[in-house]
Amino acid sequence: QKEVEQNSGPLSVPEGAIASLNCTYSDRVSQSFFWYRQYSGKSPELIMSIYSNGDKEDGRFTAQLNKASQYVSLLIRDSQPSDSATYLCAVTYGGATNKLIFGTGTLLAVQP
Amino acid sequence: NAGVTQTPKFQVLKTGQSMTLQCAQDMNHNSMYWYRQDPGMGLRLIYYSASEGTTDKGEVPNGYNVSRLNKREFSLRLESAAPSQTSVYFCASRGQGALLNSGYTFGSGTRLTVV
Numbered sequence: 001q002k003e004v005e006q007n008s009g010p011l012s013v014p015e016g017a018i019a020s021l022n023c024t025y026s027d028r029v030s031q032s033f034f035w036y037r038q039y040s041g042k043s044p045e046l047i048m049s050i051y052s053n054g055d056k057e058d059g060r061f062t063a064q065l066n067k068a069s070q071y072v073s074l075l076i077r078d079s080q081p082s083d084s085a086t087y088l089c090a091v092t093y094g095g096a097t098n099k100l101i102f103g104t105g106t107l108l109a110v111q112p
Numbered sequence: 113n114a115g116v117t118q119t120p121k122f123q124v125l126k127t128g129q130s131m132t133l134q135c136a137q138d139m140n141h142n143s144m145y146w147y148r149q150d151p152g153m154g155l156r157l158i159y160y161s162a163s164e165g166t167t168d169k170g171e172v173p174n175g176y177n178v179s180r181l182n183k184r185e186f187s188l189r190l191e192s193a194a195p196s197q198t199s200v201y202f203c204a205s206r207g208q209g210a211l212l213n214s215g216y217t218f219g220s221g222t223r224l225t226v227v
Contacts (some may be wrong), residue, residue, distance in 0.1 A: 036217045043202055043218040044155070088155070090215075100216065104154035
């Protein structure tokens with residue numbers, strides 16, 4: 001069974017702090033990794049993608065990938081109350097890049 | 113607006129009734145997907161269509177059928193609804209080639225309740 005694991009949270013951080021969200025996956029041949037943000041009652045929206053080991057930065061967001069450890073993370077700098085949402089990790093599996101497996105998500109709460 | 117359009121947004125069914133959830137995308141994407149989302153279970157793939165004319169089962173296909181009507185449209189049918197199918201259903205699409213790495217684009221979802 002191919003799996004994507006996330007801590008369900010809630011992860012509570014004060015406004016202005018760095019939020020660190022983590023994800024592990026079981027399929028060693030996974031090639032593409034995505035982070036989605038989902039506000040309550042809304043659909044998931046893509047915020048970051050990463051394909052190579054290392055860091056990828058986009059504004060306040062940094063995605064980190066370590067394929068040897070089968071680990072991907074998302075850092076949110078200068079967290080804002082508007083960042084409060086569920087963050088979903090998604091991973092391609094089986095070498096077939098058309099399908100994604102999603103983790104169950106981590107609920108982030110940024111306290112003003 | 114470009115994107116993925118789902119209808120209806122809300123639906124209440126009685127056990128045993130049938131219905132079809134509609135999905136259309138205008139981004140010229142090859143691949144389309146149906147997911148369900150339940151509390152604590154995350155998004156689970158029901159069916160997908162890698163290209164026009166093809167469909168395949170995902171993780172949880174039982175009780176559902178799909179039709180890839182053309183490149184734009186991918187519908188999900190519940191033939192005999194059961195309370196276990198109460199969920200939020202999302203349709204998504206994905207590009208190909210250079211667009212393959214752009215991730216999925218999701219529709220706004222259908223909240224289905226089966227009583």
